[in-house]
Amino acid sequence: MPSDSVLRLVWIYPDLLSTYGDQGNLLVLEQRAKRRGIPVESIRVKSADPVPETGDIYLIGGGEDRPQILAAQRLRKDGGLHRAVARGAAMLAVCAGYQIMGSTFGGEEGQPVEGLGILDISSGRGTVRGVGELVAEVDSALNLPTLTGFENHMGVTRLGPGVRPLAKVVTGVGNGDGYEGCYAGHLVGTYLHGPALARNPALADLLLRWATGEDRLPPLDDSRFEALRQERLAAVAGQ
Amino acid sequence: MTQLPLRAQLASALGRGAATLSRLTGRGDGSVIGGRVGLLLEPDLLRQLAQDKKLALVSATNGKTTTTRLITAALLELGEVATNAFGANMPAGHVSALAQHKAAPYGVLEVDEKYLPEVLHTTGAGVICLMNLSRDQMDRAAEIWLLAQKWRRALSGKPAHVVANCDDPLVTWGASTAAKVTWVSGGQRWKEDSWCCPECGGPLDRKGNDWACRECTFHRPEPQWVLDDDAVIDPHGRRWVLDLKLPGLANRSNAAMALAVAEAFGLPVERALPRLREVTSVAGRYTTVERDGRYARLLLAKNPAGWLEAFDVADPALPVILSVNAQGPDGRDTSWLWDVDYRILRGRPVFVTGERRLDLALRLDIADVPFTLVDTFSEALAMQPPGRVDVIANYTAFQQIRQEFGRAV
Numbered sequence: 001m002p003s004d005s006v007l008r009l010v011w012i013y014p015d016l017l018s019t020y021g022d023q024g025n026l027l028v029l030e031q032r033a034k035r036r037g038i039p040v041e042s043i044r045v046k047s048a049d050p051v052p053e054t055g056d057i058y059l060i061g062g063g064e065d066r067p068q069i070l071a072a073q074r075l076r077k078d079g080g081l082h083r084a085v086a087r088g089a090a091m092l093a094v095c096a097g098y099q100i101m102g103s104t105f106g107g108e109e110g111q112p113v114e115g116l117g118i119l120d121i122s123s124g125r126g127t128v129r130g131v132g133e134l135v136a137e138v139d140s141a142l143n144l145p146t147l148t149g150f151e152n153h154m155g156v157t158r159l160g161p162g163v164r165p166l167a168k169v170v171t172g173v174g175n176g177d178g179y180e181g182c183y184a185g186h187l188v189g190t191y192l193h194g195p196a197l198a199r200n201p202a203l204a205d206l207l208l209r210w211a212t213g214e215d216r217l218p219p220l221d222d223s224r225f226e227a228l229r230q231e232r233l234a235a236v237a238g239q
Numbered sequence: 240m241t242q243l244p245l246r247a248q249l250a251s252a253l254g255r256g257a258a259t260l261s262r263l264t265g266r267g268d269g270s271v272i273g274g275r276v277g278l279l280l281e282p283d284l285l286r287q288l289a290q291d292k293k294l295a296l297v298s299a300t301n302g303k304t305t306t307t308r309l310i311t312a313a314l315l316e317l318g319e320v321a322t323n324a325f326g327a328n329m330p331a332g333h334v335s336a337l338a339q340h341k342a343a344p345y346g347v348l349e350v351d352e353k354y355l356p357e358v359l360h361t362t363g364a365g366v367i368c369l370m371n372l373s374r375d376q377m378d379r380a381a382e383i384w385l386l387a388q389k390w391r392r393a394l395s396g397k398p399a400h401v402v403a404n405c406d407d408p409l410v411t412w413g414a415s416t417a418a419k420v421t422w423v424s425g426g427q428r429w430k431e432d433s434w435c436c437p438e439c440g441g442p443l444d445r446k447g448n449d450w451a452c453r454e455c456t457f458h459r460p461e462p463q464w465v466l467d468d469d470a471v472i473d474p475h476g477r478r479w480v481l482d483l484k485l486p487g488l489a490n491r492s493n494a495a496m497a498l499a500v501a502e503a504f505g506l507p508v509e510r511a512l513p514r515l516r517e518v519t520s521v522a523g524r525y526t527t528v529e530r531d532g533r534y535a536r537l538l539l540a541k542n543p544a545g546w547l548e549a550f551d552v553a554d555p556a557l558p559v560i561l562s563v564n565a566q567g568p569d570g571r572d573t574s575w576l577w578d579v580d581y582r583i584l585r586g587r588p589v590f591v592t593g594e595r596r597l598d599l600a601l602r603l604d605i606a607d608v609p610f611t612l613v614d615t616f617s618e619a620l621a622m623q624p625p626g627r628v629d630v631i632a633n634y635t636a637f638q639q640i641r642q643e644f645g646r647a648v
Contacts, residue, residue: 015434015442019374019382021574027605046434048442048453064382070440132571150572194574198601224604228597 006039007211010055012081013047016071017097020152022061024195025092028204029057036218038208047071051080055089056211062095062153062193065108072100075116085118090186090210092203094196098181098189099123099155106155119182119189120162126176129154133236134172134192136180139164144206146170147180148232149192149199157182157191166190171236186210199232201225285330288337289362292321292346295500296362298355299370299410300383301544302493303328305485306370307349308521309497313511314504319343325522329354330361345504352386356393366503367394367417368496369403369410370425373432374575375542387413387437402499404492405460406448412437412457423499424448424462425492428551429544431578466495471508473498479508484519487552523637525552528644532625535560539637541569543578546631550583553629559584560619560628561610562593562636569634573598581606590619593636616640 011026026042033040045051047070058081063071075081085091091101098119099105104112106125115122134151138144147167156176159165166181166188167174174180174191181190188207190196197204201222208217295314297307304326311322321340323332328349337346350358352372359367369390372383390413394401403414405422409432414420426448427433433450436443441454451458463474469491470480481494494515501511520526527536540549553559565571573595581603589610591599596612603610613619616639620628632640 014431018431018578020572021577024574024577024602024605027577031605046442064384066384066440067435070435150574152572194572195577198577198605224597224601228601231597 006041007033007057007208008052008055009040009042010052010058010084011042011044012051012058012060012075012097013071014044014061015046016067017061017063019061019063019096019193021194022059022094025059025061025094025197025204028195028197028201029059029207032201032204032220033208035220038212047074051075051078051084053080053083053087055084057207058084058089058091060091060093060097060100062097064096068096068100068105069107069113071097072105072113072115075100076114082116082118085187088186090207091118091188092197092207093119093187093189095151095153095155095191095193098191099157101187101189102157119184119187120160121157121182121189122160123155123157126154126156130173130176130191132172133232133239134174134180135170135233135236136167136172136174137170138167139183142166142183142206144200144202145229146233147190147192147200147203148229148236149190149196150194151191152193153191155191157189163189171239198225199229285334285337285358285361286363288334288341289346289364291344292337293344293366293504294346294348294362294364295366295368295504296348296350296355296358296364297368297370297500298350298352300352300373300375300542301548302370302489303349305490305521305524306368306493306496307347308518309493309515310368310500311347312514312518313497313501313506314345314347316506316510316514317504318345321346323349330358333358333362353389356389359393359397359399365399366500367399367401367414368500369401369414370493370496371404371407371427371429371544372409372413373429373542373544374578375544375570383409383432384437390414391416400503402496402503404496405462406450408433408443408450408457408459409437411460415460420460421464421499421503422460422462423464423466423495425466425495426488428488428547431543464495464499466492471495471498473502473508477508479512481512481515483516485521485525487548489548489551523641527627528640530620530644533620533623534627535620535630535640536627537637537640538629538631539634540631541634543575546579549631553631554627555587558588558590558623558628560590560592560613560616560623560630561599562591562616562619562630562632562640563596563599564594564633564636564639565598566594566635569636576602581608584608590622592616592619593632617643 101119102115102121105123107113110125131152136147163182163184165179314320321343323336328351395416401417401420404425406427436452438457439455465472538549540546592613
């Protein structure tokens, strides 16, 4: 966290990549920081504007094929996100935003499009759309509870040696290889679209711990989160 | 009208039989099953039923059912109108609607956005009304830019007269390949899906209802009809105060579209507008149901744009009951709740129910909107003091409430 001790959340390109509820991740992080007395500044960066380099947590969401390609082009040209990540900033990249972090991803006709090369992954277009609830067990090194959320994508993502799988899929599609998402350093990518952090407050806290450098954060009353998590996990188990 | 071929007549009669059966057994209003039976027997039925009618197709993400009803009300001034009044907006519903009024010279069909190209191709409709496009149930619906692109291809080279809302950039783009377009400035409340140019992806500069791409030449066309607060200004510059019974800005916009469509059928505003004013409730929307002295007004909101419209109509002085489901017709994904800005409800008594009430509860909690969580709608209603209360519900939640209180339209 910067010396002025305001936590800076940067939401990249809500005008291009915010197809379904992506705002939720920002709101959950904002609230969890504020309830712990951490001052927060949220910056919504539109695609015509430069990406600030001084953020603590960067968020990028899901979107349609064309906005995804535009976002990749602009972020590559802008360079702000690359510099922030090199500085050690944390990031949560979702769905289309996850795919563009890799070396390539699939365009409108499935053609390979150059990505940002921030995560050691490459993505292409699969043959079936993965739509529905996803449940996955998070890599034990991260010490997080079961991952739950909703996925809606046709992407297939291959992980390189520079990243680790975020979680092992129990129900759903994820990367297409039995795993869901990936992480490396303080960067997380996931196919759980929209408000993934509303379903997984512990993942929100992981980002906050990375950004603040605190090993422990004061606990919060998470009964609302927990009620929703249990209901969704039970619904998937009962399918 | 010309006689339908024997096979088509049989298909159409059997379809009507199935519809009656469906209604009698209480399975539905019969509009889909009847059409499905008909289509199975005679795939060409829709084309044949449509061929002698002057048809208008109505499509959008929001307001289709209401606008279809308003246009129908206006065209009744000219003669009998066949219409799918219950929102059965795919080809089976169209067959059923047209078969029930075979002699009607006019038809007004609400069309699902995805089916518009197919239905336009099959029916050769003369007038197409296009209002808005926004994010909606994406676990099963198409991405909206792709949808607009399909509209462009479908309209290109067709003689149809399009009436389109030029305040929505994506609708404008989708409509602009048509041979003849009447542009209506109907407003656009939900702008989150149109910050980028549909033509080139560049940023759109917006000022009021006006918009233009910063990087290419794509810009808002000059409207012939303008919704101006509570009135519509027609192409001759005359200002007509709408004075509708239907509430809210979204319905004034729907009415502006309907008046422009009516004029495309040769019906002037002075004859169409009084008909629009008679419409009070559409397929249960805006009706009030009563139990034990509690009067609940039902507002349907299926997606983020719809919630903005509902907030515009809801009375800030009243308590509000919110009900959210995630069955197939609602979309099984509730992520869209996070796109709605609920902060406007702060300070009102808010009650949360529906099958996905825990999703909504967390959403409101994060928005710092206090609320009471209730297991059922009946309980929520019983908790109200006698008097009026507003209800905002998404599709199946809305239908459940209507079923419980009777389907009076």
